[in-house]
Amino acid sequence: MKFIAEINVMPHKEILDPQGKAVTKSMVNLGLNEIQNVRIGKHITLEIESPDQESARAKVDEACRKLLANLIMESYDFTLRQA
Amino acid sequence: MKFIAEINVMPHKEILDPQGKAVTKSMVNLGLNEIQNVRIGKHITLEIESPDQESARAKVDEACRKLLANLIMESYDFTLRQA
Numbered sequence: 001m002k003f004i005a006e007i008n009v010m011p012h013k014e015i016l017d018p019q020g021k022a023v024t025k026s027m028v029n030l031g032l033n034e035i036q037n038v039r040i041g042k043h044i045t046l047e048i049e050s051p052d053q054e055s056a057r058a059k060v061d062e063a064c065r066k067l068l069a070n071l072i073m074e075s076y077d078f079t080l081r082q083a
Numbered sequence: 084m085k086f087i088a089e090i091n092v093m094p095h096k097e098i099l100d101p102q103g104k105a106v107t108k109s110m111v112n113l114g115l116n117e118i119q120n121v122r123i124g125k126h127i128t129l130e131i132e133s134p135d136q137e138s139a140r141a142k143v144d145e146a147c148r149k150l151l152a153n154l155i156m157e158s159y160d161f162t163l164r165q166a
Binding site: 008009010020023024026027030032034035036037038039040041042043044045046047048049050056059060062063066067068 | 091092093103106107109110113115117118119120121122123124125126127128129130131132133139142143145146149150151
């Protein structure tokens with residue numbers, strides 16, 4: 001069975017996000033003063049071939065921990081659906 | 084009222100995603116051959132102060148079009164919830 005995973009990798013709340021800070025300031029220049037506290041991370045989609053949802057979930061979790069997220073600075077979550 | 088927007092900005096399907104391609108290859112090196120077609124975009128969260136949901140939605144849409152997404156190469160979608 002083929003599954004599609006949608007993964008979000010975000011910087012930890014305690015960690016400064018310079019890219020997000022810069023974008024928050026740019027919002028003011030665009031006249032969008034109402035927008036605050038922009039934080040920028042990664043959105044990753046991938047396909048995974050697996051006999052069942054549980055093993056697919058385990059594989060995606062492994063991919064996040066080993067490659068996609070730096071757990072010192074980032075946290076991740078994901079959703080899984082059948083393709 | 085304060086709203087929180089969760090925005091995904093992804094490269095168009097027709098556009099080559101070299102970062103995603105590289106990660107797909109790295110999955111094989113990690114023994115995760117079941118994972119394919121990795122695509123990498125941005126996940127952005129922000130807070131917005133607005134009198135109602137409709138005007139908040141309009142402002143977030145404006146921010147996406149003017150600053151967060153490059154519509155030539157990327158598409159975006161977002162969800163909005165009350166903080």
